[in-house]
Amino acid sequence: MSTVTTGLARGAWTSRAGFILAAAGSAIGLGNIWRFPTTAGEYGGGAFVLVYLGFVLLVGIPVLLAELSVGRATERNPVGAFKALVPGSWWPAVGALGVLTGFGILSFYSVIAGWTLGYLWLAVTGAFSGALSSEESGAIFQQLVGNPLLPTLLALAFLVLTALIVRGGISGGIERASRILMPAFFVILLILTVRAVTLPGAGKGLEFLFTPDFSEIHIQVVANALGQALFSLSLGMGAMITYGSYLQKRESLPIVGFSVALFDTLIALMGGVLIFSALAFAGAESTTSGPGLVFVALPTIFHTLPFGTGFAIAFYALLAIAALTSTISLLEVIVSYLVDQRGWARARATWGMALACAVLSIPSALSLGGSPFFTRFVGEVSFLDLMNIVWGNYSLSLGAMAICLFVGWKWGVRNALAEIQAEGNRFALAPLWSFLVRFVCPLGVAAVLAYIIFNRQYF
Ligand code: PHE
Numbered sequence: 001m002s003t004v005t006t007g008l009a010r011g012a013w014t015s016r017a018g019f020i021l022a023a024a025g026s027a028i029g030l031g032n033i034w035r036f037p038t039t040a041g042e043y044g045g046g047a048f049v050l051v052y053l054g055f056v057l058l059v060g061i062p063v064l065l066a067e068l069s070v071g072r073a074t075e076r077n078p079v080g081a082f083k084a085l086v087p088g089s090w091w092p093a094v095g096a097l098g099v100l101t102g103f104g105i106l107s108f109y110s111v112i113a114g115w116t117l118g119y120l121w122l123a124v125t126g127a128f129s130g131a132l133s134s135e136e137s138g139a140i141f142q143q144l145v146g147n148p149l150l151p152t153l154l155a156l157a158f159l160v161l162t163a164l165i166v167r168g169g170i171s172g173g174i175e176r177a178s179r180i181l182m183p184a185f186f187v188i189l190l191i192l193t194v195r196a197v198t199l200p201g202a203g204k205g206l207e208f209l210f211t212p213d214f215s216e217i218h219i220q221v222v223a224n225a226l227g228q229a230l231f232s233l234s235l236g237m238g239a240m241i242t243y244g245s246y247l248q249k250r251e252s253l254p255i256v257g258f259s260v261a262l263f264d265t266l267i268a269l270m271g272g273v274l275i276f277s278a279l280a281f282a283g284a285e286s287t288t289s290g291p292g293l294v295f296v297a298l299p300t301i302f303h304t305l306p307f308g309t310g311f312a313i314a315f316y317a318l319l320a321i322a323a324l325t326s327t328i329s330l331l332e333v334i335v336s337y338l339v340d341q342r343g344w345a346r347a348r349a350t351w352g353m354a355l356a357c358a359v360l361s362i363p364s365a366l367s368l369g370g371s372p373f374f375t376r377f378v379g380e381v382s383f384l385d386l387m388n389i390v391w392g393n394y395s396l397s398l399g400a401m402a403i404c405l406f407v408g409w410k411w412g413v414r415n416a417l418a419e420i421q422a423e424g425n426r427f428a429l430a431p432l433w434s435f436l437v438r439f440v441c442p443l444g445v446a447a448v449l450a451y452i453i454f455n456r457q458y459f
Pocket of ligand 1: 026027028029030031032105230231232233234235237239326327329330
């Protein structure tokens with residue numbers, strides 16, 4: 001059995017380009033422009049980037065295909081998908097973990113996304129029109145994020161925007177928005193990146209990002225690279241199961257999957273190049289970083305461009321939109337679960353969950369000075385960092401491992417391949433993919449998690 005139909009009237013993507021853009025919209029977001037440079041900065045630069053690229057190829061792309069095949073075969077949300085394929089087993093718990101993880105990620109993601117709205121406002125008011133030193137830029141950042149109220153309100157605003165689109169359903173809201181906005185984001189990013197690498201000093205930043213120092217590779221570099229590869233491709237929590245469930249049978253999952261992975265990785269690398277060139281130009285130390293890295297680095301280069309303020313406005317507007325296409329996919333996982341499995345009305349599920357998430361976002365919003373308690377929640381680790389590590393690294397890793405075990409050993413690669421090769425679609429790398437999903441991915445992820453648990457090196 002490789003195909004199950006739900007009998008529920010569900011939306012579908014109207015075209016392949018529409019789907020690729022929407023799935024790429026889920027993948028491309030703050031993970032590329034904020035999380036990738038921040039994590040690379042914290043964990044050794046070039047060494048991290050190298051391990052990250054390895055994980056994208058060996059774990060990310062195989063898991064992406066696995067998720068898309070489960071989604072399209074069942075046309076259901078993550079919990080319903082497992083239920084349909086193996087009724088009466090505990091496998092749906094993997095889907096449930098995914099729904100929970102989506103909630104956890106959305107709660108802190110919306111805070112960072114809220115900062116982009118704050119920065120958009122700062123750009124509009126001309127705050128970045130003149131030359132700024134990295135200290136001045138840092139002060140602007142701290143003033144925004146250290147405010148006890150503003151970050152919470154901005155996160156709430158962002159969740160409301162997300163809910164408005166998710167409320168509209170699949171091709172109406174999500175697809176239409178992605179089609180126009182993702183290409184625009186790419187163009188602005190490209191212009192900024194080209195400008196950044198041609199600034200004096202940029203070479204030092206590039207060196208940091210692309211010269212791996214192998215002595216830097218320790219378990220936290222590996223664990224974070226794995227988490228980042230999954231986070232950036234929206235894997236390990238069923239987002240791609242959900243998106244795959246709206247995909248038509250005639251589409252080639254390998255083509256779709258590779259395209260999404262390629263775009264996503266390219267944009268992460270561009271984000272890294274942009275940020276570290278800007279940092280080097282501003283004379284800041286690459287390795288002293290934190291969640292503010294991107295927000296401090298970028299404003300120092302806008303004045304070097306003609307129409308700098310215009311660029312700043314366009315960049316923050318489009319970054320907010322890139323984040324929005326990601327938060328949409330996070331909320332969509334939760335909503336499709338409640339609608340399909342629990343029979344909630346779409347509007348109720350959307351608004352109820354967005355508001356619940358807004359409440360959980362408060363401690364994260366207070367994590368950069370707003371409240372000393374949440375700023376140093378566990379030792380030096382803030383509540384926001386904790387959420388980021390627990391949901392963004394560990395929960396996604398666990399979920400990805402479970403999905404590989406499921407597709408590799410329970411549902412079986414044969415069924416998955418029948419779905420991937422449906423309607424005459426070709427997949428030349430099928431044997432390699434099967435090997436990766438059955439052995440390399442689950443064992444690799446298990447080894448990383450086991451090492452961390454045995455050595456208690458959680459952060
Ligand atoms: N991939 C998104 C980003 O890079 C974040 C995300 C993670 C979205 C997991 C959905 C699921 O910003």
